[in-house]
Amino acid sequence: MSAETEVLDKPIEKSEPSEAPLSKRRKKIITDPLNDDNPITVQVLGICSALAVTTQLSPTLIMAISVVFVIVFSNLIISLLRNLIPNRVRIIVQLAVIATLVTLVDQVLKAYFFDAWKELTVFIGLIITNCIVMGRLEAFALANKPYDSILDGLGSGLGYAWIILAVAFFRELLGSASVFGFKVFEAIGIENFPTNGIMVSPVGAFIILGLIIWVQRTKTGYVER
């Protein structure tokens, strides 16, 4: 794979000598999905895993990293192959690439993070059907150059990541009175902090996510039409 990357990257760098690696346009590719065009809160994609994995921060972090990895690399691969992929089978090609990457992530987690893998394996498999990943391939990578596609994947991945981490932070704090398993309330002297059972159940994720969307749309003024 790496040899292919080098070969195909070179002519592209030559063809746009004028654009800086982090030009304004490219920065926008990354920063847009973080807020204004966030895949979860604005496009409302990838909700399933956002609700399911966010009871605690550490599995959420692993999930976030996995999704970023899968989006970035599938964007890169599809972008590299974009002129070779037959139009009629492009969806199944995208699916095959995503499924391969997801399976790799799953296998690596099983070998090195077994406890997290046991908890997450169902949802890792579901990254394949995560609308964010395929949405980016179809909407961006098929029509853009590899470097831009990496940035786009990174932007969308991080946009997904910060939202699920924020949801997980509040759910773990209020539901289990801890952050990354560290009992914060005991540490600051509040021994019997009443934990909220709703936060541990998926309902809690809906509430937190709703609040985040509310706050965000109040600030950005975004209205669905």
Place this chain on the structure above:
Amino acid sequence: MQQSNVYVIAFSAVLTIILGGLLAFSAIGLKPMQDMQVALDTQKKILGAVVELKEGDDVPAIYEQRIESLVVNAKGELVSEIDGEPTVAEDIEVGKQFKLPAEDRLFPVFKYHAGEADQVDAYILPVYGNGLWDNIWGYVALENDLETVKGIVFDHAGETPGLGARITSVDVQERFKGKKIYDDLGELVAVRMVKGETGDPSIYDNNNVDGLSGATITAMGVNDMLENYLSYYAPYLKKVSGETVSTPGSERQYSDV
């Protein structure tokens, strides 16, 4: 951009071979590490039924020191070798045995020694059954009176998160502690989860625990699993208790079981 059918087929074939090859290589490369993790997880589960493991504990070393294992059949007889090969309890896959008729199955038994090597402090018995979506399994640890549950751990392949998957949570497993697997008449009844969930452990007798709200079928699977497997182990338990009854100072009441 309209390509010929030959191109489409050739592209698909090449892509399939590359991606398939990649996956095959990674699967082979990661296999030893994964097997090690699975073995470690099994040891953690077995020990987890009787002791609380802390992070950073050297699980293989504790396991080596504390656990003694053997294999029995459905008649309660010790099976020390099959076709000339010595049996290793850790290598017996309870899930595979589950597919055989009960009388042909092999049942591993793990004895836990807290201190002295000749005194068994707990008998840890693997159990296996059907949940709602897929298999469920676990380990039941009995006190050395052979009727009181010392601890229990469950795991599952695909129960619903938040509902049936709660059998893996500590507070559900805690409910079984101190329960008896025989009723007042000395009949083997195992421990049953009732239908419904009250959150009040004090209203249940020695053979019943709180159920799982919204996961009745998983709870029934747990009940069947415990009842079946404890009945398979019953002949072995009877043999062991026969030995312990003859020793003075035993408090066992149901010697006629």
